[in-house]
Amino acid sequence: MASLEWLLDLRAVAKASSSGIITDDAPLENQLPPSKDPWYSAPDDWEIRQPGDVLRIRSASNLTNVVEGSAAVYHILYRSTDSRGQASWAVTTLFVPNSFYCSPSGKAAILSYQFAYNTCNVDSGPSFALSGVMAKSEPNLGIKSSTSLITEMLSFGWIINTPDHLGPTAAFGASVQAGRASLDALRAVHRLFNLRKHPGFNTAIWGYSGGSIATFAAAELQPSYSPDLSISAAVVGGLVDDISTALDKINRSPIAGTLIALLIGITAQYPEARAYLESCLVPEMKDEFMAAVNTEVTQNVGKYAGKDIYTFFKGGSAELRAPILQELYNKQAKLGYRDTPTMPMFLYKAIQDQFCTIDLTDATVDRLCEKGADIKFERNTVGNHVSEIDNGKPRAFGFLRSIFDESYKSPASKRNVVDVTADVSSQNK
Known part of the structure; x- marks a missing residue:
């Protein structure tokens, strides 16, 4: 050798x-x-x-x-x-x-x-x-x-x-x-x-x-x-x-913060989908949601363990099944x-x-x-x-x-x- x-x-x-x-x-x-x-x-x-x-x-x-x-x-x-x-x-x-x-x-x-x-x-x-x-x-x-x-x-x-x-x-x-x-x-x-x-x-x-x-x-x-x-x-x-079929399982779980990371991450290279995602956020909660971009992964998981991530969205979980996001899930998830x-x-x-x-x-x-x-x-x-x-x-x-x-x-x-x-x-x- x-x-x-x-x-x-x-x-x-x-x-x-x-x-x-x-x-x-x-x-x-x-x-x-x-x-x-x-x-x-x-x-x-x-x-x-x-x-x-x-x-x-x-x-x-x-x-x-x-x-x-x-x-x-x-x-x-x-x-x-x-x-x-x-x-x-x-x-x-x-x-x-x-x-x-x-x-x-x-x-x-x-x-x-x-x-x-x-x-x-x-x-x-x-x-x-x-x-x-x-x-x-x-x-x-x-x-x-x-x-x-x-x-x-x-x-x-x-x-x-x-x-x-x-x-x-x-x-x-x-x-x-x-x-x-x-x-x-x-x-x-x-x-x-x-x-x-x-x-x-x-x-x-x-x-x-x-x-x-x-x-x-x-x-x-x-x-x-x-x-x-x-x-x-x-x-x-x-x-x-x-992973798009597991949103409800991840939400409110010990790793609920992963749902925030997923939604921000999967739209990172798709400006149109990202714009839609941000438009659905409750205005007073948008900064907190997007702060995950600058938050170390274990801190993000710890912060949102057991939390209902759907409350960040004006229309709740239904917003995450919109055609623009579903198309992205089909391509990427x-x-x-x-x-x-x-x-x-x-x-x-x-x-x-x-x-x-x-x-x-x-x-x-x-x-x-x-x-x-x-x-x-x-x-x-x-x-x-x-x-x-x-x-x-x-x-x-x-x-x-x-x-x-x-x-x-x-x-x-x-x-x-x-x-x-x-x-x-x-x-x-």
Whole structure:
């Protein structure tokens, strides 16, 4: 296997190339939020670059102290495309492990994990939040820190990629934006790696809940948007097939603030829909509603936990079903209606998922398998949307190991749906 030690100074590799990548030599110690950091901006003439082209790279040395098991960490700013097909850009964070996994054929492993950072606030993306709120657990929601998951994945010798898939407008709910940004992040990583000799890579994508939107969208957009990009498999947990069907479930729930983030995020790239949304707000409450744009995601969730978000609207919930918004939901929120994914997929979900009902995912799996998709779907008989994060993790790791060690064999039947009983809490007693 060719040495990958050069990944420990990927910035120097980019600097020595003739690729036109802007490199930042200053060590990143006290990171500014993206809204105040000049690095989070596209350079001159970036629009003429191709999707996936690397525009900037810097060493995120601050994160090596936060994420145990990372030998080097980089921020990569790259060209992408937004939901409307316009030139855009995004940032991804690349974690290099202390030692590299090597498959029987000599290939390394790249895993792109799309985090569920359900927000309309640009300062809540992983590239910044992993040094702050994402390094903390959320005991009120029963969720462990995101950095602990990265550490666990790095311990396997996998190279980990975590894109800010909502883009520079924090377009939460815009699945096309998220899918394209996720694909272009991997294009950018591959292009950087191709600057030096390497043994080849097996690449997989994974996401849960809000991260499932980006991951599933990437899988179904890949055949037409990035046919040049080789992805060996996709893992999708707690699939949010159509978040627009879950508005009533999210409202008044512990994550009711997510509804505000969704409405602002999904309209971020659609001025007409945004104007309509704002026109429906109770005038005296408009500033409070729109303040979510400048509110860190966990603060937004905490502020509106259990609240009735529909009271912000003059006509209540009916305003959110207007044709201009419904058309946007159909374009952006519904998954499973684009290209048929060509890579093997592992889906896992709690049958009693309280936010994203199992019947929608059953229908999505049936529809795609009829078109030839290779899907293994495990329906957990215990737990709910939150508990399945931990309950599903060992099974996800098992599937990914079979991809990276090249032992996975596509079954004779493309549709493999089974009920399982997986409760890690009972195993730990």
